[in-house]
Amino acid sequence: MTKALSLIVLFFVSNVYFCNAQEIMLNLTPQPEFINSSIYEIAEVHDTRPQSEKIGLVYREGNKMVNARFPNSLAHELQNYFSNSIQSRNPQLQKIIVKIEKYDLVENLNSNQIVEGELKIKFGFYAKGSFDPVHLLDFEGGMSYKRSKNRVDLIQNVIQQASENALKYFDQWINSQAMTNRSLANKVRLEVNQPILKSSSDTVFYNSKRGLGWQDFTAKPHAINKYNALIFTSLSMEGKPYVEDATIVLPLIIKVYMLPDQSWVKNKDDYSLNHEQRHFDVTKVVGDRLQYKLKKLDLNPENYEGLVNSAYLDAYREMSLLQKLYDSQTNHGRDASMQAKWNRYLDDALQGDWKNIETIISEKM
Structure with a gap:
């Protein structure tokens, strides 16, 4: 100007x-x-x-x-x-x-x-x-x-x-x-949420009251793939900052979702469905941990964008690591004993007890 x-x-x-x-x-x-x-x-x-x-x-x-x-x-x-x-x-x-x-x-x-x-x-x-x-x-x-x-x-x-x-x-x-x-703001306030979003035929958002069903796996099975089922699950973070009373306000929404048209199944049974549900649970746990870490960040107008983006990228890497560890340790669900152990780990983590999950991550970092 x-x-x-x-x-x-x-x-x-x-x-x-x-x-x-x-x-x-x-x-x-x-x-x-x-x-x-x-x-x-x-x-x-x-x-x-x-x-x-x-x-x-x-x-x-x-x-x-x-x-x-x-x-x-x-x-x-x-x-x-x-x-x-x-x-x-x-x-x-x-x-x-x-x-x-x-x-x-x-x-x-x-x-x-x-x-x-x-x-x-x-x-x-x-x-x-x-x-x-x-x-x-x-x-x-x-x-x-x-x-x-x-x-x-x-x-x-x-x-x-x-x-x-x-x-x-x-x-x-x-x-x-x-x-x-924005250039004159002297504080930053994050408003982080994981709202319950309405699912559609294109996207199923995580909802603790709505477990996955085989109807959510709509893609055609890969005939040459040796596994029985595959789920595509991920998380995203969205938000647009604005300035209010000399404070940069950043409302962030963390979305945990799976895509039906990229998820498939060959033989439908409850045991296999639980294994795929737990992949979804892994992503939800990572989303919860991301929300927690974001709220703990010490932000100012100069560093908030870099720190918020870095937290999201760290969460994405954590999600990829945990998904691989989950499949490798359970042998894609074939190892019933390890599957039961991961079931317990994830149940605890969904309640906010991340001790076992953090142990698994630290051993592989």
């Missing part, structure tokens, strides 16, 4: 001003309590202009042009101005970086020997974080003025007013955006 502002100013008042024959010294005067902020502070100012030491040349009597500058660097002067004009000292405030992209003072002499001048500025405002600064908006302003050659002191008013305009605009913007702008 860019703000462009252009003003024409005619000066007829005097100010205290310092100059010598070779240059004109400018200064920015902080305005105590000009901005009373409870949400941000200007933490850093960087001058990104190619020739950061230059401000511009201005006319003096005798049609002589001299250099206009500040006692210190422009970045230093603006940092001092911003810091002392904004009343905010809370360490929890949003830290803002200002990048000076343009700060050019240009003067010309018209036919009536009146100096016509213009100051052009452009500031980029960024939210400071642990990584790269996040761009918020640009302010691009301009102030045009006219003065007599002996009134070089009036340039000070232009410098002062332009800086105040930039700060005032940013303050208005950030206060209007603070509660809803």
Whole structure:
């Protein structure tokens, strides 16, 4: 977002001003309590202009042009101005970086020997974080003025007013955006759920009150496959973040499901159906564990996306590992003793007791 502002100013008042024959010294005067902020502070100012030491040349009597500058660097002067004009000292405030992209003072002499001048500025405002600064908006302003050659002191008013305009605009913007702008959020809240979803002929969602039936296995059996049945089961995680009261809210829904058109059976019996149901139970256990781990994450606006995605990928890998271990240890259900043991493990895990499941995982990690 860019703000462009252009003003024409005619000066007829005097100010205290310092100059010598070779240059004109400018200064920015902080305005105590000009901005009373409870949400941000200007933490850093960087001058990104190619020739950061230059401000511009201005006319003096005798049609002589001299250099206009500040006692210190422009970045230093603006940092001092911003810091002392904004009343905010809370360490929890949003830290803002200002990048000076343009700060050019240009003067010309018209036919009536009146100096016509213009100051052009452009500031980029960024939210400071642990990584790269996040761009918020640009302010691009301009102030045009006219003065007599002996009134070089009036340039000070232009410098002062332009800086105040930039700060005032940013303050208005950030206060209007603070509660809803994702870049300005200071907290993250996860809302993780596994709702009971309605199944269809295409997708059967896990429901503890609705066990699988052979009618859920609709794919054509693989004739050359040596196994009696196959189930396709998986889990997904969906959610779209939004900002509320300066907090990123991420509602996540974990879905555990099986796909009938990719699941098949040759010979239908209760023992085989239990084995396939337990594959579904494995996925449900992983979904429960994912929900638990997500709620334990220590999240902030900078890391939440990476940590949430990482938790999901870890869960997916865990699901794949457990499915393989389940089939290998039960010999795809042929080992009745191991099948009974896994039945007990999964019954416990579905009640929240993951001790045996975690032991199995740790032995293979």
